[in-house]
Amino acid sequence: MIVSVHQPQYLPWLGYFDKIDRSDLFVFLDNVQYKKREFQNRNRIRTPSGDVWLTVPVQTKGRYNQPIREVHIDNTADWRKKHWQSIAHSYQKAPHFSAYKDALELLYHSTWEKLDVLNQFCVRLLMKRLNILTPVVLESELDVSSTRTERIIEICQQVGASTYLSGAGGQAYIDTDRFGEAEIELVYQHYSHPVYPQIHDGFVPYMSVIDLLFNCRGESLRILRGEA
Numbered sequence: 001m002i003v004s005v006h007q008p009q010y011l012p013w014l015g016y017f018d019k020i021d022r023s024d025l026f027v028f029l030d031n032v033q034y035k036k037r038e039f040q041n042r043n044r045i046r047t048p049s050g051d052v053w054l055t056v057p058v059q060t061k062g063r064y065n066q067p068i069r070e071v072h073i074d075n076t077a078d079w080r081k082k083h084w085q086s087i088a089h090s091y092q093k094a095p096h097f098s099a100y101k102d103a104l105e106l107l108y109h110s111t112w113e114k115l116d117v118l119n120q121f122c123v124r125l126l127m128k129r130l131n132i133l134t135p136v137v138l139e140s141e142l143d144v145s146s147t148r149t150e151r152i153i154e155i156c157q158q159v160g161a162s163t164y165l166s167g168a169g170g171q172a173y174i175d176t177d178r179f180g181e182a183e184i185e186l187v188y189q190h191y192s193h194p195v196y197p198q199i200h201d202g203f204v205p206y207m208s209v210i211d212l213l214f215n216c217r218g219e220s221l222r223i224l225r226g227e228a
Contacts, residue, residue: 002187003161005029005139005152007068008119010056011043011208012126014224015167015191020123021132021225022189023165027155028123030069030116031139034060040068041115043208047090048200051207054083058115069140071115084108087210094199096217100129104210126209130221149175153182163187196223 004019005027020026034040042055057074060066073079084105091097103125112118124136137159144154152174156164163185166174171188179186193205196216212220222228 001025001159001161002163002165003027003156003159004165004189005155006167007032007040008116008123009039009043010041010115010119011045011054011122011210012039013043013206014193014209014212015189016123017126017130017132017209018191018224019165019167019189020127020134020136021130021221023134025159025161026134026136027142027159028116028120028136028138030120031067031144034058034066034068034071034115036060040119041071044206045087045090046198046200046204046207046211047086051204052086052090054086054208055079056083056115056118069114069116073112073115073118075111075113080108080110080112091199091210091214094214097214099217100210100213103129126213129213130209130224132221148173149178153178153184156184157182165189192226194223194226194228196228 001024002022003025004023006016007029009016041058042053044051044053057077057079059072059074087104139155142155142158144151146154152164161184164179165187167189176186195203196212198215212223216223219228
């Protein structure tokens with residue numbers, strides 16, 4: 001069984017879903033430390049003038065060491081309205097915007113208190129629209145007490161994984177020998193970003209996967225897999 005893990009991210013890019021799609025089980029790392037200026041509370045969309053960041057404001061002042069599942073969203077500003085307006089303005093003329101409009105609009109009409117709950121909802125919603133059927137579990141539901149490489153090995157052992165699919169960045173910190181000792185095969189993801197039609201001129205990679213869905217709809221999973 002192939003297992004992959006990752007922090008819950010906000011409107012993730014294509015490579016995030018490629019890793020889920022290539023796995024038999026995906027684990028949300030909801031117990032790891034929240035990191036500023038990464039993708040846990042922000043991502044990019046394509047606009048007529050280029051790409052822009054959509055950032056969910058969070059309450060982290062003096063609490064940067066907290067796990068992501070304890071991070072509260074700062075709802076003093078109406079970020080939901082701003083994000084939805086940006087998405088609608090940028091993609092309203094995309095060929096398949098109407099197919100996903102209602103589901104996404106509901107997301108932004110709902111109230112969210114915790115960042116990880118919002119992110120998990122986003123990922124599950126987008127998995128469904130992509131037709132990715134990989135089961136998902138939470139790290140917090142498992143009995144994991146280690147850190148770094150040992151944390152991943154513990155997760156793999158608890159869920160019965162024979163193979164761990166790591167992001168390419170894992171090569172910088174994973175102790176490969178420990179995986180051999182634990183008799184778990186270690187495989188790295190090397191994702192080649194596809195080029196697909198975008199509503200605006202030119203092609204800009206590394207957008208949120210909603211860019212792919214709005215532009216390509218039923219072909220999205222084949223494009224994500226590099227089959228189209």
